[in-house]
Amino acid sequence: MFSQKVAQQSLRRLAVQQPNLMQSMVMRASPAAIALGNVQKRPVTSTSNTEDPTQILAKQRLNRPVAPHLSIYKPQIGWIGSSLHRISGVALSGTLYLWATAYLASPTLGWHLESASMVAAMGALPVAAKILLKATLALPFTYHCMNGLRHLTWDLGRALSNPAIIRSGWAVVGLSVTSAVALAFI
Numbered sequence: 001m002f003s004q005k006v007a008q009q010s011l012r013r014l015a016v017q018q019p020n021l022m023q024s025m026v027m028r029a030s031p032a033a034i035a036l037g038n039v040q041k042r043p044v045t046s047t048s049n050t051e052d053p054t055q056i057l058a059k060q061r062l063n064r065p066v067a068p069h070l071s072i073y074k075p076q077i078g079w080i081g082s083s084l085h086r087i088s089g090v091a092l093s094g095t096l097y098l099w100a101t102a103y104l105a106s107p108t109l110g111w112h113l114e115s116a117s118m119v120a121a122m123g124a125l126p127v128a129a130k131i132l133l134k135a136t137l138a139l140p141f142t143y144h145c146m147n148g149l150r151h152l153t154w155d156l157g158r159a160l161s162n163p164a165i166i167r168s169g170w171a172v173v174g175l176s177v178t179s180a181v182a183l184a185f186i
Contacts, residue, residue, distance in 0.1 A: 077169030085147040088140040135184035142183070143176040 106113040122130065150168050153159050159168055 076166075077173075078165045081147060081150075081169045081172065085144060085151065088144040088147075091140050092144060131184045134186075135180050138183040139176065139180040142179040143172070146172045146176050146179070 102111070103113050105111075125133070150159075150172050153168070159165065
């Protein structure tokens with residue numbers, strides 16, 4: 001550390017006192033080599049390249065290794081849970097936007113999407129279809145809510161060890177399915 005400071009200070013003094021000498025030295029060797037006296041000389045080589053630069057880049061890309069794909073990784077509850085959290089969020093928000101757009105456009109298009117006709121349509125379904133429909137709608141909602149709480153816990157810096165992530169992942173799955181089934185039977 002001390003020797004580096006001494007070398008830097010001596011190079012700075014040399015640069016201020018004799019800038020022309022310093023420029024010629026810099027062109028030949030690195031500052032560390034100059035300070036230590038280990039100046040090596042190498043001949044400059046250059047090639048006349050007449051190829052198209054885009055073709056050179058394409059050839060270089062062919063030699064690069066291919067990044068591993070998800071198909072070679074062992075599925076883990078952590079990344080599957082995070083992926084499903086994003087998918088359920090997109091599905092819920094997409095459904096909301098689609099329903100809201102259809103609801104606003106329904107008077108113009110002659111559709112009956114008001115509450116009374118929705119209640120009547122739901123009441124006409126068999127009990128098994130009602131339960132299945134409600135569970136299908138409730139599961140993404142409950143999963144997204146439970147996994148959102150899990151992500152908020154991680155944001156607080158808690159439960160970040162591998163065993164805790166696995167436990168919380170399966171707890172989210174269990175709580176989501178249980179609460180979705182409970183909501184379906186209400």
